[in-house]
Amino acid sequence: MAEHTKFFGKNWVDVSSVTRSELEYFLKLSATLKEAIREQRVNEYKLARDRDLFAALLFFEPSTRTRFSFEIAALRLGLRPVGFSGTEATSVKKGESLLDTVDMFDAYDIDAVILRHPLDGAAKAVTEHLVRDEARPLCCFNGGDGQNEHPTQGLLDVFTIQECCGRLHDLEIGIAVDPKYGRTTHSFPVLLSLFPNNRFHVFSHPDLRMPKAVIQHLESRGVRVTEYFEEPDALKEMLPRLDFLYMTRLQRERFEDDAEYYAARDMFLFTPEMMARTKTNFGVGHPLPDNKEFPTIHPSLKTHRKYWPKRQAGNGVPTRLTEMALSLGLAGFDFDGKCHRPRTPATDCVRDRDPGSHKNRNGSMDIRPVVNGTVIDHVEGNPYVIQKISKLLKLCERGDIFRMGVVEPIKRPGTRKGVLMIKDRLLEEQDVRLIATIAPGATVNDIHDGRVVRKRDLFLPEIVEGLPGTHCTNHRCITRAEYHEHVPVKAVRVSPEEKNIVKCFYCNNLMHSDELF
Structure with missing residues (x-):
């Protein structure tokens, strides 16, 4: 056992x-x-x-x-x-x-x-x-x-970098060729961000930039990431500073224009002349395979002591x-350090507020208030958002009587907000969660006899799941309906500061929360 x-x-x-x-x-x-x-x-x-x-x-x-x-x-x-x-x-x-x-x-x-x-x-x-x-x-x-x-590749990459450089802190790391589609480049930098004073220099074609989610994750840990995507000589100029250069394969199938592919290919061939300009303890790595017809590391360097891909693969x-x-419980008996323990995210998205004794006033002179029903107020002043809410609440399908618009609040001239008023309908809990996801910062008011009897301020929940009609905007995500894998959509809030930005739980794709619908 x-x-x-x-x-x-x-x-x-x-x-x-x-x-x-x-x-x-x-x-x-x-x-x-x-x-x-x-x-x-x-x-x-x-x-x-x-x-x-x-x-x-x-x-x-x-x-x-x-x-x-x-x-x-x-x-x-x-x-x-x-x-x-x-x-x-x-x-x-x-x-x-x-x-x-x-x-x-x-x-x-x-x-x-x-x-x-x-x-x-x-x-x-x-x-x-x-x-x-x-x-x-x-x-x-x-x-x-x-x-x-590719986390298991990331672990062996970090192991290799430690063997090469003798440390995992205060490193200048270069990542070159394809940080967008090269999944290995999305893993080892995050592991290295656990150590202090590491800096990443990312060299790529403009269409192959590192995903924003990866860069944001690194920067949230205090790591400096510098991108070079319009400077063909940047890699050559930076080489003397780098401790380790991580190359990847250029994936020709990603380019619609052959001319762009050839330009990118010529930009990122690591040559013996470039190797000669590197530090004594420098190493160049590659997750492999490298394209034998158009290699990113010159074949003559395979016997060079600073060439690490073979040792990297062996690791x-x-x-x-x-x-x-x-x-499997076959090792680790003496480990007493800190393990990762996922925190159970809060699912609440509503904060009740004292409605006071005021009559229903929407703060605007442009829309007539309802006597009984619901007023959704303080929606972001974008007609697209308020229209999306009305569609998801199926107001037309149900035959609800409603009014909506984007208005200028009397107390804040020069600004805009969306307002949606629904006659004789109080919202279900799932409806409120849906609105909190699409329009965090909005207010839901229950109206009875012309007075606000309940006022709720909405904020984006830490986790979004179980809502109908949601999808991830990443067309390669396992949750997409077209793949028929029957994996329900699940998104997590990036941070309290980013009040309407979420990340797919599965594929790490960053989205504005209203893009889920």
Whole structure:
């Protein structure tokens, strides 16, 4: 029976759920296991030799490094790997959903799921779906979900950077070529942000800039991120300052214009001349594969001591072995640091306010008030928002009598607000939550005999879920209806300061809250 260490049952599906204490312990153990593997001290790394444990490698996309490093790591650890690489010989070709596929392996009492999937947020969807006894959890490891994240790659990247630079603080890190679609570049910077004084320099084509969600996350942790997307010589000029340069593959299929592709390709070829301008302890890495026809690192550099991609890929075995050992309760017995514990988000979005004894007045001379019903006031002064509220409340479909408009408040001339008045209808709780999501800052007033009997100030809830008609604006998200994966939409508030900005729980896509509808 596995011991319930602090790591026991941990899912490695997103880098935001890794604490600095966990990461430091992970790196130390990975180094120990790497040495044991190199010296063939089998008893020190075959930690599951007396256990009957299975790992399901469910690779819905092609993979060489992630798949085989996980498989080799599982075998060295003492697990028995099963699964598939590509969906041709599976029931996915018959229309089976991701969650139904995972359910089958859960039914077979598998112990670990290693997932690669083309849709953003797939790994989180799996962990949300699976429910097991705490005594024997089913651990999930994200081997890359669409263009979203690749946390297990991020962990080996940080391990590699530490080997190369000898530290994880006060680093000048360059990220070049494709930080938009290259999911590996969305993971390791977040892990490095746990350490002080690291700075990132991101070099890309203008159409391949790093996602705003990633940059915002880094900056919220006090990390400086500088983008260079209109300066073709910026990388060459910055090289002498960099401690590590992380290159990625340029994905030709993302370009509609061949001329743009060739311009971007020529901008980011790392040459021997560029290597000559780097620091003594500099390293250049790449998650691989690199395109053999148009490589981003010149092939002549593969034997250079500052070339790290081969060693970087090799680190996939000890780091992934460590992840599985920790989650399955085979290691981590002496860890007493801080673990990530998700906080239960508050779901309230209403603050009742004393309605006073005033008659219903909407603060404007432009709309006649109702005697009985509801007044939604202080809506953002955008006709689109107030129209969307009326549509979602199905006012026309129900045959409600209502008036709406964008008016200038008497007390605040020069400003605008939206007002919606509904005769003889009080809103249900779900209706109020819907309005709070679309128009945080609005006020809902219940009117009886011309007087306000209840006044509620609305604010964006910490979590938005269970509301009809919602969708994520990321067209690659696992929740999108067109993929028929039946994963309900779930969004979280970014921060109290950003009163109307939410992030998809699964794919990390940033949205204005009214874009959910």
